[in-house]
Amino acid sequence: MIEVRNISKQYRLFERDPGLKGAIKALFKRKYIIKKAVKDISFSIPKGEIVGYIGSNGAGKSTTIKMMSGILTPESGEVKVNGIIPYKDRVSNAKHIGAVFGQRSQLFWDIPVQESMELLKHIYEIPQDIFERNMNQFKEVLDLEPLLPIPVRQLSLGQKMRCELAAAFLHDPSVVYLDEPTIGLDASVKVKIREFVKKMNKEHQTTIILTTHDMQDIEELCSRIIIIDKGTIIYDGSLIELKASTRYNRTIQLELDQNETDFHLPSRLHHQVAVENQEIESSIALHYNSLAISAGEIMKEIMNMYQVKDFTVTELGIEAVVQEIYERGMEPCASIGNY
């Protein structure tokens, strides 16, 4: 569905000295610096996949999405979406894509949501029966009904975002770009939006590219993630394998019996387990990698030596995994999995 081949994009940033003098000087001679936002990146995405596109602020995510959706033209390389080059054939591209830019609105500011939707129906030439079917479904999943008579400018952020999502999926697009759709929303709206995205993907095989800083979005929606850092892709693969590739991906919280005063890790575990003594009396955290050793093996060794009162096993959150990758830096495009 999406083919991205060696695309790059740079911006010219104009610099101006401060004050009136700077303004006048800038009239005659403009100084600028070149900012390379995206450097030679490639990936392909099959139909029906939800891909999480993540990276720190300024990494180049929005720039990539803008090139994929036809808003920007890459300096080199090529993008093909459903056989179309988006920035060359913007009209036919627009017919089969949908987009939500968390910071921008595609709805008409002064008119009620219902009328915005009607307008989109005409713009996209959506048949009446499809329009009604979709609107009914959106009303149900996104709880749109009470919002329809209200002008967009009077909606709260979360209400507006629910309408934006409905607008993006209204014409049954085959690809939808979601650039930070959950930014600034409360937990219950986030849950609604995730449910909606899941449902659309499942029912219509919609291909979805999602950028977000909310790792819960990623965990719940994306089986594949692409991580971009300073304009280059540093990881493209499955979420599960990414987690497994970190040094430690699970933690055992261990609570020893009151009679135990001291804890030393059994020597057999020295190479595979890291101990973190916590402040709470006799509660100890043991970090390990589930591919190298199992919780059962660790607990067997420990219970041979200590009286254990309780223990829990928790998996490392994706935040911690991504943090580790940012800090450690992976080989460019370390691809694990079948992509």
Ligand SMILES: Nc1ncnc2c1ncn2[C@@H]1O[C@H](COP(=O)(O)OP(=O)(O)OP(=O)(O)O)[C@@H](O)[C@H]1O
């Ligand atoms: N219109 C523009 N003109 C000049 N530079 C730009 C422009 N848009 C983005 N940049 C620069 O390009 C780089 C990448 O920006 P981009 O918006 O793609 O990042 P991002 O990954 O979406 O970040 P964020 O998580 O903050 O949204 C940044 O250094 C930014 O300053």
Ligand SMILES: [Mg+2]
């Ligand atoms: Mg962005």
